[in-house]
Amino acid sequence: MIVSAGKNETFPFARPIGVGLVESAINLTKLCLFNRPEYILFIGSAGSYGKYKIFDIVESKNSSNVELSFLENFSYTPIDNAVIIDTKLTISEVVVNSSNYISTNSNLSKDFLKFNIDLENMEFFSVLSVAKEFEIPAFGIFVVTNYANESAHSDFIKNHKEAMRILVKYLEDKNIIKEAK
Structure with a gap:
């Protein structure tokens, strides 16, 4: 099953699951409970912390949920904040960070690279968490639309269609999909 966030990122071949950590977790859980897929492929956009360029395509099976406050030592978490899906569907070791917030401080954003976190996407941590709970193979394919900096939103808007x-x-x-219409 191919899923996407929805709203700005809808495709005729993908099921929208919602934007952010909560909507995507709830809606993907419902899909898995009532129509369990053989695999989950999440597709969508991502912001780069600097390693990847605009319009790069990146595959991942790894996600984290690290907030900027953690990078500045203003917070901690007692829960596991990383998910790795062991699947043969992709070999990428790229880690995609998820938060309900988009990073706009380029100096702090570069700190994610020190933790081997390369991209951010609001939903991917939820997708992998649900897939892991249901023991469903899952991975993501992302296209970089912006850098995690002060112009993140305007660059996202400018680059999104392309x-x-x-x-x-x-x-x-x-050959993941036939010709999209």
Whole structure:
């Protein structure tokens, strides 16, 4: 099953699950309970902490939930804040961070790279958490739309349409989907 956040990122071949950590977890859980898929492929956009360039395509099976306050030693968490899905579907070791907030401080954003965290996407941690709970193979394919900096939102808006075109072409070229209409 191919899923996406929805709202700005809808595709005729993907089921929308909602934006952010909560909506995506609730809606994907419902899908898994009532129509358990063989695998979950999450597709969408991502912000780069600096390693990847705009319009790069990145595959991942690893996610974290690390907040900026943690990087500044203003918080801690007693829960596990990383999910790794052991699957043969992808070999990428890229870690995608998820939060309900978009990082806009470029200096702090670069600190994620010290923890080997390369990208951010609001939903991926929830997707992998649900997949792990249901023991369903899962991974994500992302297209970079912006850097995690002061112009993150405006760059996302500016690059989004072209990024979605590039993502669909990648999925077609990899024979993950047939021609999208």
